[in-house]
Amino acid sequence: MGFQKDSEKRVRLRRKAAVPVRYESKTMSLIDTSEDISEGGVFVNSPLLDEVGTRADIEIVVPGSGMVLRTKGKVRWHTPVGNLHHDDPKLSGMGIEFTNIEPWAAALLRDWVLNGNGQVGNS
Numbered sequence: 001m002g003f004q005k006d007s008e009k010r011v012r013l014r015r016k017a018a019v020p021v022r023y024e025s026k027t028m029s030l031i032d033t034s035e036d037i038s039e040g041g042v043f044v045n046s047p048l049l050d051e052v053g054t055r056a057d058i059e060i061v062v063p064g065s066g067m068v069l070r071t072k073g074k075v076r077w078h079t080p081v082g083n084l085h086h087d088d089p090k091l092s093g094m095g096i097e098f099t100n101i102e103p104w105a106a107a108l109l110r111d112w113v114l115n116g117n118g119q120v121g122n123s
Contacts (some may be wrong), residue, residue, distance in 0.1 A: 014038035025056035039109040072100035
């Protein structure tokens with residue numbers, strides 16, 4: 001399963017984090033801030049929205065580690081400002097699913113989400 005909008009459909013735990021995210025697709029390039037992160041994806045706060053299904057290069061700083069994760073991603077959903085179905089109607093952004101994440105990076109993110117330490121193997 002993937003990174004889904006409705007909380008009932010989410011299959012991975014996520015954690016709130018405001019870290020820089022670089023997003024670059026064929027149609028746009030931006031640097032903005034994350035809202036939350038899981039081992040499977042990230043929500044990027046941004047007034048600029050790409051189409052659902054758009055593939056992009058993603059760079060994100062893994063909280064607690066200082067490591068920069070570079071991977072591929074795909075826009076799974078987006079929400080414009082004022083969307084009353086989102087937890088915060090003032091929030092605008094895109095839910096990005098990681099599509100080509102290295103196992104070590106997934107483990108690093110999973111550890112951070114579960115334990116908050118960003119260190120692989122330190123539980």
